[in-house]
Amino acid sequence: MLAAPFVRMLNNPARASDEVEGAARLLVFFTPNGTVHEHWRPTGGEDDFSFPTGSVMESLTPHRDQLLVLEGMDFCTGDNHEGGMGAMLTAGGGTSIDQVIADHIGASSRFSSLELGAQTSLWGGSTQTRMSYRSGGFVTPDDSPHNLFDRMFGDVGDELLLERRRRLIDINRNELNALRARLGTEERLRMDAHLDALDTVERGISGGSSCDSPIAPSYYDVRANDNFPTVAQQQIDLAVQSLACGMTNVVSVQLSHTVSPTVFTWIGQTDGHHSLSHAGDEDTVGVANFIQCERWYAEQFSYLLDQLTAMEDPETGGSMLDRTLVLWAKELGDGRMHTCLDVPWVLAGNAGGFFRTGRKVDLAGATHDGVLTSIAHAFGLELSSFGVGTSGPIGVLR
């Protein structure tokens, strides 16, 4: 890991709006199965909060000044595992915030967005396992660091190879268009999706990288439970590199999915994450085990912030984190209750001065569509509302 070769100003004061440049990059980080609030909540006031010893977010203490911890935020729609997972980034609309931002800022990127996962697909694609949506359909994450590495760094710069690959894509495009003309409406939609997919492939193989290629991840079984930590860390590394190397400005890292069965064997656990998430308050052993898992997830988030902090923003020379908006999203509040109330989200990075970080903010029941609207505003996309919600942007975040 590189040490940050610059001095950063911590605890940015609020800037006047004409100084705000806004966010340049979005990174969505997901971990499943809600929380147990009493072990999650920071102590202290809005500006002087801290993470108690043993609590979930203790490892985030070094990043405290870059965080905006959201308390009291309810989902505007959706309840339960599946409802929460579906509504988390969409607020009930058909397109998730990452894809909305990708449409807004991703047109010139090699990848308009990248979706990275760790064991998101063992149960197939479903409302349990997907968080990213376009036009009501799933956007499937790439669960293989090795495959992702090839997409990002493989064969970059071989012009003859690129020309031949494009020729094949053109042939396949023509074939699809000819077939399309023979089909009814419903089938045409699927041919259109395939044509879009070819456009995505072509952009992906055509673009370059501003970085030297790092060492490729080795082959191993990315679906094996005990390899979960390796997959997670490699995906975080690749997500940060995709931003730092100018390949995309919108990336998501989804660790498992709601109702996650992951068994955290590497920290001595023997029960699945979802089972542990249901431990009632009287089951102190079960709750303690769940909190150990949640602390491990927080450490991965902390590692992600470490990487972003250490990387230099090629345009400003500052830290990558400064103009990146990072959202650690969850799909449930208290997992035992299956409700999407007081859902524990954390924002990190001040989005180019757009958000005032170093605070924990009580949203007092404000709904998450408002937070998603605010995120859109941070990218200069001035939506009046998001999804089926009607909140509009949330002033207290700024």
Next chain:
Amino acid sequence: MTRLWLCFLLSLGCASKDETAGSDSVSDGDTSESAVDDTGDVSTACPEDVDVFEAHVWEPVLGTYCVTCHVADGPASGTAMVFDPDDMLSNLRAASAVSDRLLEKPAGLHEAGHGGGTLVLPDSESWEALQFWIDWTHGDCDTPTEPCVDEASPRRLWRLDHNQYQKTVIDLLGVENDYGTALAADENVHGFTNDALALVVSGLLADQYRTAAEDLSSVVDVAGMLTCTPEEGTVTQCAATFIEEFGLRAFRRPVSADELQVYLGLWADIAEDDGFFEGLRWVVSGMLQSPHFLYRSELGVADEDGNYALTDWEIATELSYLLWDTMPDDELFVAAAAGTLNTPEQIQAQVDRMSADERSLDTTADFVNIWLRLNLLQTVSRTGLDAELESAMAEQTYETVRELARLESSLADLMTGTTTWVPDVLAAHYGATESGWVEQDGEMYGGLLTQAGVLTVYALADGSSPVHRGVMVRERMLCEELPPPPPNLDTSPPAADAEGTTREKYEVHSSLPECASCHSLIDPIGFGFEHFDHLGRWRDEEVGEPVDASGAVDEVEFHGVQDLANVLMDDARFRSCYVQSWRRWKTGSDSCADDPGEVGLMAPLLELSGRQSFRFRTGGVDEQDTFAQGERLAPEELSIIVEEIGEVLPGGAAVGVEFTLVETSTWTTGFCMDGTVTNTTSESVVWEVRGDVHGTITSIWNAEYTVDEDEHVFTGVEWNAELEAYGSTTFGFCGSR
């Protein structure tokens, strides 16, 4: 879509539970509900189940047609049957009271005639519905089920699923590989990941196809596939021959002249720089990414009846993916080329040949794995489970199913048979001395549900799970999908370190009413598995207590898994679910099945090719149907039939009226909808609903409509134009698109 379906099934489950409760109250001595049937025997009446009555009798007939006159202020108010649309129980009783003439009167068969004339024809839906209620009042408490129709699906392109892709690239190229296992996961629909509408090619998947095509084409033995020698003067001809021969196998039909030119041009440009074989490798790569390879064509050729008959080439492909999940073999290609693969006899001859092949046995074993989601075994984490044991467990099920298929066994043999394959590692796991083909005792072990793989997939990481096992039986084996727990309910199970057996800990579910409504459908089944731990090992005791493996499937009690298997075999839901699951998997669309009675292990697979829906397709959504004026519909007008059902204009002052619209039926050329108008105020109102109906209304009941510019204006008929305080009325209409 899926979630709506879940809720629907829950309501069915709960309805049957309510029936049980009702029956209990009858047997508790309430003799007022007994009836005397035609033979003079006293039979127990079915319960006064308002939901059943409303769904099967009121909505289809009484509340749709009869209610027009048979209401307090209607022309038939003086008859013995007068309804109150707001009081379903009183309607139920009104209909039951006249059950002796409920059908005769409207059918015009009663000696006293029917004031409204003859309205119900023999064997019509209305006839069936009224007959159902008559039977119900005479103690026949089976609710009617929709008969399952052999209906052709629309023309479509059906993308290969990942299992098919894997087998196909191996057979096509002769290169062992595992690219298919790493492809981006497809959507899970009813537990299957090959629903034709859900199989799309995303950017990620297209890129994975590209990578696989490039890698595989670089290692394939192109020279070995050549049937010609590229010599001076014949080089281009030889390349063309390769493209035609490989193309036929890749596209599963002859390449067209245009396609030949395209791929020959690709070959020529690359061959010029990098040689003959490199050119062909790019042809292979291109064809492996082509939609003609990635999708199975089910487009057919239009016949005189407006159907589309699949071509011989398409039938060869259908047969081969049906039975083998891979591309056609040479014999199928030869038959297709000869045009001898389209009559039912020709198809049956191929099925007879193919079903005897090892690949059909693989397909049957794959089905059991996919149906019960046993492939999860590869990724679950269980204390004491390592890769070796996991693969031994998978091997047990796979080999046992294959052998049963080879022996042309029955479903009962799968569920209760005692001969099974036990690899050495698994024998050691059981502490048994015997391995290989083993005859089990039929008391502890025997049948699919006692196999270690099934019991390990459906378990917690470190303990048995009555919930997972009960849900598996309910959802996968009875095809009754369950909803998730309602929100705001504390779902904490008992603490892992709490005292007592697993059963005792879970019995708390059924003690809490808010949990019991669903868990009574789940846990009593799952308790039957309690003799097996999380790795499928038998236990007589748990925490020093003897295991209690008594359970129940709804009202049918059983003891232990052996007994459960027998209960399931006697349950029509299980037998039809087995067939339905095969159909869902093998047709890539939602499907139904009637109870087959006896069922062979492979029978549901083998009979599919004999169905009308195997050889024919209907037109696509917008292809065949037009407005009466002959005007073609724009696609966007098809998906939503009614939009902007606008303001409801009450007759009085500012009062509240609610309106909901439900599509009750939809098909390619038409639709039916029900609209419900509810007055939410304490004043009576005259109502009107305006909206834009995309289509032509062909029939309407309980309301009238006029067309005002582009809007349809619905108003009530004489008896429901004015809604009393808090009153509600439902009208319906059908139309063509």
